[in-house]
Amino acid sequence: MxxxxxxxxxxxxxSVQGFGHAHDDILTVFEEPPFVIARKDAPVAGKVALVSGGGSGHEPLHGGFVGRGMLDAAVPGPVFTSPTPDPILAATKAVDSGAGVVHIVKNYTGDVLNFETAADLALAEGIEVETVLVDDDVAVKDSLYTAGRRGVAGTMLVEKIAGAAAERGDDLAAVAEIGRRVNANTRSMGLALAPCTVPHAGEPSFTLDETEVEIGIGIHGEPGRERIAIESADALTDRLLEPILEDLPIASGDDVLVLVNGMGGTPQSELYIVYRRVAEVLAERGISVTRKIVGNYVTSLEMQGASVTLLKLDAEMTELYDAPVHTAALRWGL
Amino acid sequence: MxxxxxxxxxxxxxSVQGFGHAHDDILTVFEEPPFVIARKDAPVAGKVALVSGGGSGHEPLHGGFVGRGMLDAAVPGPVFTSPTPDPILAATKAVDSGAGVVHIVKNYTGDVLNFETAADLALAEGIEVETVLVDDDVAVKDSLYTAGRRGVAGTMLVEKIAGAAAERGDDLAAVAEIGRRVNANTRSMGLALAPCTVPHAGEPSFTLDETEVEIGIGIHGEPGRERIAIESADALTDRLLEPILEDLPIASGDDVLVLVNGMGGTPQSELYIVYRRVAEVLAERGISVTRKIVGNYVTSLEMQGASVTLLKLDAEMTELYDAPVHTAALRWGL
Structure with missing residues (x-):
């Protein structure tokens, strides 16, 4: 390794210390309990706070999305391992202004349990918590770490849009509702060309031979739908898009946001080749790509691969997506 | 492969087509001659235009830096191969408003020759061109593709700061002067843990065994100073910083911008571990890190590795660095 x-x-x-130093204009890293990343001006008076987190190794998710217009705090666990309830509770308490806290939780057993425990503990201290569960991955139902679908790249869209709703002053129920609405309209699927190595494991988390691709990969390298021989980027992109388009209630004339997400080790040029094919297929179907974003946002360390996410937009989601944001990884209008 | x-x-x-479609709010891709990426509103009346380019495979450099406050056009050549004079001339003509054009050229023999030819041809058509040569890499003097030092990650800082000078209305000589001043105050050095594969070659551009690191790597995988056994991130970071600090006239009390740049296939978490060490060493020396940026900006496809760049700042460079920018890869204030 x-x-x-x-x-x-x-x-x-x-890594979190370096991150905290590099972005000390917008965020703070707590030393005790370790590793919580919080918006520098939190708690923001009167504003519903958003807290997310999960295993590390998916950067910039979640710490890279802490800042104005998005998350109030992120709780990074060990690599690919859920954080315990303690730091989640500490983050929740630190950013609550009294308006309540939304937990955005990717659907993995450990994350769900630990966020649930933290929410119960917060409630015992008088903090209202709403939970938004993200399960956008159409690849598999139930998996190594999940009952039901997994939460993957769509998480950043939930965080962006719910974060903007909180920023404009929506109350706790409304912020949670729009977060759930984004999740309900989001579908993702990914593939891997090459695995990643978890530092404390020292060995690749799975193996693929020189010609193999894993279709429907999870963001921890957990198996997907099938392992196939490498094909052209266009054919592979179609393999991601088809299950998404089968599952998402979408028709000619609808507006979508396209997110092409890199798994960490894929050159940007390849992500744009994937995006090109997605745009082509959607144009053929008469679906309007009104928002698009391409980059490494929800990664698996240095894994090579990509995922495609579609979010069926309505006017409110579009407006909230466009709202100003200032985080380490996503910034516009500020 | x-x-x-x-x-x-x-x-x-x-890839450029996908890029053009994904960012059609800010830029245009010319179909004839192929591949020129231009700011959508170019030529901007009265403004000095900036054109850069070079071999592809270093994305987001240069196309990702086209937009308000930075480049007016980028000319992507074949992977790791200089573009010919024709598209450089086409880009130059397309973005010139009459105020002249600055060519920002990384110091590689092919780039230097082809930009020089394009500048001569532009002059023959009545367009004034100033050239800013970037040669920030302290690793080697003369190399596989260069006489003198190579231009690497510092290029983005030249493009950002000179681009801001053009945006505020500086004339041709002044924009070129500040670009040269940035280059004169910038030093970089990189390392690689694993090579990349150029698509039409099909094989890795060099090989490193399971324990080897190439110190002083170029952005095309060309050899650096030495090949050593892997060490800790802190020790490796020191090996990049020392030659930079020996070469850059910098002292306690000075202000610097730190850029930790990923080579394309390195997880963000590792880049922040490198940044953490850079900040530590500079603090020990009493040097103030007043600006910092961490990410994959000047890459070598999926190469694993990182580079460190220091820019000794003055007040004017700082102000221009902070000025609003809206490109695909760098955006703030807009």
Missing amino acids: KKLINDPEDVVRE | KKLINDPEDVVRE
């Missing part, structure tokens, strides 16, 4: 790390045990701490 | 591509011959065209 060759990585730009010191002791594998220190990867998350040192 | 496993890549998300169709025919290797079509990689640049398809």
Whole structure:
């Protein structure tokens, strides 16, 4: 294993410290309990707060989305391992202004349990918490770490749009409702060309031979639908798009947001080749791509691969997506 | 070779087409001659225009930096191969408003010759061109593709700061002067843990064994200073910083911008571990890190590795760096 790390045990701490220093204009990293990343001006008076988190290794998710217009705090666990309830509770308490807190939770068993426990503990301290569960991955139902569908790249869209709703002053129920609406209208599917290596494991999390591609990969390298021989980018993109278009109630004339997301180790040029094909297929079907975003946003360390996400937009979601945001990884209008 | 591509011959065209479609709010891609990426509102009346370019495979450089406050056009050549004079001339003519054009050229023999020819041809058509040569890489003097030092990640800082000078209305000589001043105050050095594969070559551009690191790598995988056994991230970071600090006239009390740049296939978490060490060493020396930026900006396809760049700032450079920018890869204030 060759990585730009010191002791594998220190990867998350040192990375979050570096991140905190690099972005000290917009956020703060708590030293105790470790690793919570919070918006610098939190709690923001009167505003519903958003907290997300999960295993590390998916950066910029979630810490990269902490800031004005998006998350109030992110709780990074160990690599690919849920954070415990303690730091989730600490984050929740630190950012609550009294208006309540929305937990945005990717649908993995550990995350669901630990956020649930933290929400119960917060309620015992008088903090109202609403939970938005994200399960946008159409690849598999039930998996290594999940009952039901997994939460993947669509998470950033839930965080962006719900974050904008909180920023404009929506109340707790309304922020949670729009977050759930985004999730209900979002579908994703990914593929991998090459695995990643978790630092403390030291070995790749799975193996693919020189010609194999895993279709429907999860963001922890967990298996997808099938393992096939490599095909052209256009054919592979179609394999991601088809299950999404079968599942998402969408028709000619509808507006969608397209997110082409890199898994961390794929060159940007390849992501744009995938995007090109997505745009082509949607144009053929008469679906309008009114918003689009291409980049490495919800990654699996250095895994090579990509995912495609479609969000069926309505006017309110579009307006909230366009609202100003200032985080380390997503910034516009500010 | 496993890549998300169709025919290797079509990689640049398809990627640029996808890029053009994804960012059609801010830029246009010329179909004839192929591949020029231009700011949508170019030529901007009265404004000095900036044109850069070079071999593809370093994305987001240069196309990702086309837009308000930065480049007016980018000319992507074949992967790791300079564009010919024709598209450079076409870009120059397309964006010139009459105020002249600055060519920002990384110091590689092919780029230097082809931009020079294009500048001569532009002059023959009555367009004034100033050239800013970027040669920030302290690793080697003369190399596989260069006489003198190579231009690497510092290029984006030249493009950002000179682009802001043009945007505020500086004339041709002044924009070129500030571009040269940025280059003169910028030093970079990089390392690689794993190579990349050029699509039409089909094989990795070099090989490193399971424990080797190439110190002083170029952005085309060309050799650096030495090949060593893997060390901790902190020790490796020190190996990049030392030659920079030896070469850059900088002292306690000075202000610097730190850029930690990923080579394309390195997880963001590792880049922040490198940044953390850079900040630590500079703090020890009493040097103030007043601006910092961490991410994949000047890449080598999926190469794993990172580079460190320091720019010794003055008040004017800082103000121009902070000025609003709206490109695909760099955006703030807009």
